[in-house]
Amino acid sequence: MLEVQNLNFRYKKHNILENISFSAKAGEHVSIIGESGSGKSTLLKLLYGTYDLNQGQVFWNGEEILGPKFNLITGPNFMKYVAQEFDLMPVISVSENIGAFLSNFYPEEKRERIKELLEVVELTAFARTKVKELSGGQKQRVALARAIAKQPEIILLDEPFSHIDNFKKQSLRRSLFKYLKEKNITCIVATHDKDDVLSYSDRMIVLHDTKITANNTPKHLYNSPKDKLIASFFGEFNVIDDRIIYANQLKVVKKSDVMAVVKQSYYKGHYFLIEAELNAEKVFFEHFEILHIGQKVNLSIEKNCL
Numbered sequence: 001m002l003e004v005q006n007l008n009f010r011y012k013k014h015n016i017l018e019n020i021s022f023s024a025k026a027g028e029h030v031s032i033i034g035e036s037g038s039g040k041s042t043l044l045k046l047l048y049g050t051y052d053l054n055q056g057q058v059f060w061n062g063e064e065i066l067g068p069k070f071n072l073i074t075g076p077n078f079m080k081y082v083a084q085e086f087d088l089m090p091v092i093s094v095s096e097n098i099g100a101f102l103s104n105f106y107p108e109e110k111r112e113r114i115k116e117l118l119e120v121v122e123l124t125a126f127a128r129t130k131v132k133e134l135s136g137g138q139k140q141r142v143a144l145a146r147a148i149a150k151q152p153e154i155i156l157l158d159e160p161f162s163h164i165d166n167f168k169k170q171s172l173r174r175s176l177f178k179y180l181k182e183k184n185i186t187c188i189v190a191t192h193d194k195d196d197v198l199s200y201s202d203r204m205i206v207l208h209d210t211k212i213t214a215n216n217t218p219k220h221l222y223n224s225p226k227d228k229l230i231a232s233f234f235g236e237f238n239v240i241d242d243r244i245i246y247a248n249q250l251k252v253v254k255k256s257d258v259m260a261v262v263k264q265s266y267y268k269g270h271y272f273l274i275e276a277e278l279n280a281e282k283v284f285f286e287h288f289e290i291l292h293i294g295q296k297v298n299l300s301i302e303k304n305c306l
C-alpha cells in the first residue's frame with residue numbers, strides 16, 4: 001500500500017504541492033488529474049524519491065521512500081517510473097532495451113519475457129529495430145515495456161500515451177492496464193485524458209492550486225462534479241441555475257419554456273455538438289442531426305446518470 005502523508009514541496013520559493021495526503025492499495029489504479037502546471041509530474045517524481053520533500057512522508061508497505069539526501073540512487077527497486085521524456089538506449093534494439101534489466105542467467109526465460117512484453121505494447125514487429133529509428137510513440141511503448149519488465153509492485157506513469165496515435169492508443173491502453181490489474185501492480189497515472197480514467201481508474205485525484213480538491217471514484221466525480229474544473233475534464237458542459245449540466249444532458253424537445261437559437265453545429269461522428277444562445281449566454285448540447293444557424297429549439301434537462 002502506498003501512503004502519502006501531508007506532503008509539501010516547493011521549487012525554490014514557489015509552493016507547488018501542499019498538504020497532499022492519499023493512499024493506494026496493491027493493484028489499485030489511481031489517476032492524478034489537474035490543469036497543466038498543477039504539479040502532477042512533480043508529485044510522481046516525489047513519490048519516486050527524485051527530490052527531498054519539504055515536509056511529509058511517502059511509504060510503500062511501511063517502507064519510507066526517501067529523496068537524494070538519503071539515497072545515492074533514485075527510485076526504490078519495487079517501483080518504476082515512466083517519465084514524459086523516456087530514457088532509452090538509442091543504438092541498441094527494442095528487445096535489448098526491454099531486456100536491459102532482466103537477468104542473463106536464464107536466457108530462455110528472458111527471451112520469453114521479452115516476447116510477452118513486446119506483445120503487451122504491440123511492438124513484436126519492431127523487436128530488432130534500433131530505438132533511434134523509432135517514432136516518438138514507438139519509443140514511449142518501449143519505455144512502458146521496460147518499466148514492467150521486472151514486474152514492479154508499483155508503477156508511476158506520466159501521461160503514458162501522450163505520443164501514441166489514436167489508432168493504437170485504445171488497444172494499447174486496454175492491454176497495458178489489463179496487464180497491470182492482472183499482475184496486481186499498483187498504478188498511479190498523471191493524465192489529461194478522460195479515457196485513461198473513466199474505464200480504468202479505481203480513484204481519481206484532482207490537483208488544483210497546490211492542493212487535492214477531490215479524491216473519489218471517476219463515476220462519482222462524473223455524476224456529481226463539484227466544480228467546473230472537474231466537469232471540464234469530462235467534456236463540454238453548461239452552468240444552468242448554478243448546476244453543472246453536461247452537453248449530453250441537455251435535449252431538444254418539442255415543448256418547453258426554454259428556447260435557444262442555434263449558432264453552430266460541430267460534427268462529432270455519432271452526434272453533433274450544438275452551440276446555441278440562451279438568454280444572451282452560450283449553451284452547448286448534443287443532437288443526433290445537424291441543426292442550422294438561426295434555428296430555434298426548445299431545450300430540456302435530462303439527467304442520464306449510469
Ligand SMILES: Nc1ncnc2c1ncn2[C@@H]1O[C@H](COP(=O)(O)OP(=O)(O)OP(=O)(O)O)[C@@H](O)[C@H]1O
Pocket residue numbers: 011016034035036037038039040041042043190
Ligand atoms: N525543475 C523545476 N524547477 C522549477 N520549477 C519547476 C520545475 N519543474 C516544474 N516546475 C514548476 O512546477 C509547476 C508544476 O509543474 P509540473 O510539471 O509538475 O506540472 P504538471 O501538472 O505535470 O503539468 P503538465 O500537465 O503540463 O505536464 C509548474 O509551475 C512548473 O513550472
